[in-house]
Amino acid sequence: MAETSETSAAAGDAGAEGTEDTGIDPAIFSQLLPFDPFDPAFHADPYAVYRKIREQGPVTRTPLGLVVVPGHAGVSAVLRDNRFGWGDGATVAEHFSEAPDGTTVRPFIFMDPPDHTRIRGLVGQAFSARRVDALRARAGELVTELIDKAVAAADGGPVDLIDAVAHPLPAILLGELIGVPPEKHERFRALSTDIAHGLDPSLFLTPEEVTRRDSARAELYEYFGRLAEERRAAPAGDLISELVTAEDTDGGLTGHELVVTLTLLLSAGFALTVNLIGNGMYALLQHPGQLAWLREHPEDVPAAVEEMLRYDPPGQMISRVALADAEVEGVPVAAGEQVMLMIGAASRDPEVYEDPDALVLSRPAGRNLGFGLGVHFCVGAPIARLAAQVAVAKLAALDLELETATPPRAPYIITRGLRELPVRLTAAD
Numbered sequence: 001m002a003e004t005s006e007t008s009a010a011a012g013d014a015g016a017e018g019t020e021d022t023g024i025d026p027a028i029f030s031q032l033l034p035f036d037p038f039d040p041a042f043h044a045d046p047y048a049v050y051r052k053i054r055e056q057g058p059v060t061r062t063p064l065g066l067v068v069v070p071g072h073a074g075v076s077a078v079l080r081d082n083r084f085g086w087g088d089g090a091t092v093a094e095h096f097s098e099a100p101d102g103t104t105v106r107p108f109i110f111m112d113p114p115d116h117t118r119i120r121g122l123v124g125q126a127f128s129a130r131r132v133d134a135l136r137a138r139a140g141e142l143v144t145e146l147i148d149k150a151v152a153a154a155d156g157g158p159v160d161l162i163d164a165v166a167h168p169l170p171a172i173l174l175g176e177l178i179g180v181p182p183e184k185h186e187r188f189r190a191l192s193t194d195i196a197h198g199l200d201p202s203l204f205l206t207p208e209e210v211t212r213r214d215s216a217r218a219e220l221y222e223y224f225g226r227l228a229e230e231r232r233a234a235p236a237g238d239l240i241s242e243l244v245t246a247e248d249t250d251g252g253l254t255g256h257e258l259v260v261t262l263t264l265l266l267s268a269g270f271a272l273t274v275n276l277i278g279n280g281m282y283a284l285l286q287h288p289g290q291l292a293w294l295r296e297h298p299e300d301v302p303a304a305v306e307e308m309l310r311y312d313p314p315g316q317m318i319s320r321v322a323l324a325d326a327e328v329e330g331v332p333v334a335a336g337e338q339v340m341l342m343i344g345a346a347s348r349d350p351e352v353y354e355d356p357d358a359l360v361l362s363r364p365a366g367r368n369l370g371f372g373l374g375v376h377f378c379v380g381a382p383i384a385r386l387a388a389q390v391a392v393a394k395l396a397a398l399d400l401e402l403e404t405a406t407p408p409r410a411p412y413i414i415t416r417g418l419r420e421l422p423v424r425l426t427a428a429d
Contacts, residue, residue: 031063033340033413037204043409046316046416047357050345058329066338067328070345072352072367074329078320078341079373085112087321089338094202097221099256107264108257112323113375122243122253123261124379132382135173139390142169147394151425158403158422162278165395166421167193170273170387174266177383179227179238188266191216195263196271200412217263224259239265269380275314275417276370276388280305281395282421283312285402287359294361294396301393304361305385308392309370311359316344316416318372343369344416400425 029037035049036042042049053060054070061067069075078084086092096106108119143165150164171189174180180188194209194216202210228244235241243258253261284291294304318341322333333339346369348356353363371378378384403422410417 032066034060034062034068037413038411043411044406046344047348050342050348053342054345054349059331066340067333068340068342069328070342071329072346072349072369075341075343075346075369076373078328078339079318079376081326082113083322083324083326084320084339085323086110087323089321097217097256097260099254105254105256105260107260109264109268109376116375119253119257119261120379123265125242127380127382129382132386135177135383136386136390138176139169139173139387140394142172143391143394147398147425159425161281161395161421161423162274162418163420165391166274166277169277169391170270170384173383173387174269177239178262178266179231179236179240189270191220192267192270195220195267200414204413220263220266221259224262225255228255228258265380269383271415272314272378272380273384273387275415276309276384277391278418278421279312279314279416280308280388280392282407282418283308283359284392284396285400285423290359290361291396298393300361301389302385303365305388305392306365306368307359307361307363308388310347310353310368312416313343313347313370314415314417315370315372317342317414398425
């Protein structure tokens with residue numbers, strides 16, 4: 001769903017504690033990346049690090065040959081250039097699976113055209129503006145229910161907005177859209193979290209995280225296979241039924257492509273939306289003047305969410321491979337070279353944004369890279385935006401106060417999210 005990264009990860013309560021858990025020499029990481037991926041200071045504020053990288057020039061090569069692109073112009077150009085794609089490198093191949101007939105199947109967000117075009121066209125129909133907007137009222141009901149439930153359970157204590165709202169909201173919305181019955185939503189939320197944690201490259205993960213990722217994928221593949229059989233016998237008005245029907249058409253999904261696609265939509269869509277809501281609300285609570293402005297301008301919530309997406313994007317980096325000889329910002333890049341596009345750095349590029357390190361909810365929208373760009377633009381962006389808009393609108397109307405000024409971050413580098421966001425919460429007058 002979220003095509004913002006080859007290696008997306010969800011906010012959550014588990015992650016690599018340090019290089020000793022990966023079993024890899026820490027020196028490798030210092031040669032591969034232009035920053036320390038295990039530095040707590042980096043996770044607290046990566047934007048100061050990005051600024052230094054961006055100031056080195058439009059393109060930086062690390063000692064191990066990674067091509068790093070930190071500027072808005074360079075990132076945008078690569079995302080639009082069909083000479084760059086996913087390729088078949090190890091960090092992509094670890095997300096492939098084997099179909100019963102022995103063929104290899106890759107999730108469609110890791111495909112290049114024309115295969116990507118074929119499956120994206122089928123899936124994209126489920127996220128049409130009309131269909132997604134029909135979920136707005138349901139999303140509003142869910143947020144109200146989730147807040148009331150959390151406040152009652154807290155009994156006057158702090159409420160964790162990640163656990164109370166950001167996690168369950170997209171799990172339920174996506175589950176209902178796909179066709180997952182309500183009694184499975186909580187289980188699917190747990191499985192989605194495990195898969196999303198494991199979407200970081202395996203060299204950054206602990207063995208336990210890799211095992212949980214693979215086990216969760218296997219469980220979802222099996223479950224969606226059974227559910228697809230049920231829909232073939234008795235179609236319903238959900239995404240599974242639509243994709244099952246598409247199996248019988250030219251260019252439709254194979255049976256294994258179907259279960260892989262459904263698993264991807266659930267887990268990746270969950271990850272992106274959780275972090276968009278969590279990062280956005282934390283930014284808002286850190287800027288009480290902006291929160292007050294939003295309460296005075298509730299009609300501007302959609303634009304405010306776009307600014308939150310720019311200010312602290314859940315997708316921080318995107319990997320690409322040069323499929324042919326090309327150049328980036330005048331720098332030659334040979335076929336086969338790996339390119340890291342730094343979305344987080346590009347979103348704070350002073351060449352594009354005035355006062356880029358400030359959260360300005362009234363900032364004119366445009367050129368936001370938070371959901372990617374080009375043919376790999378996030379197919380699930382409409383539902384992520386919807387969920388965030390509804391959650392922010394509902395939560396901004398409440399009396400909120402941060403319980404701690406520095407809630408813990410999940411220790412991932414490709415996407416950025418909070419482990420928890422505890423607040424004191426009461427209904428606003």
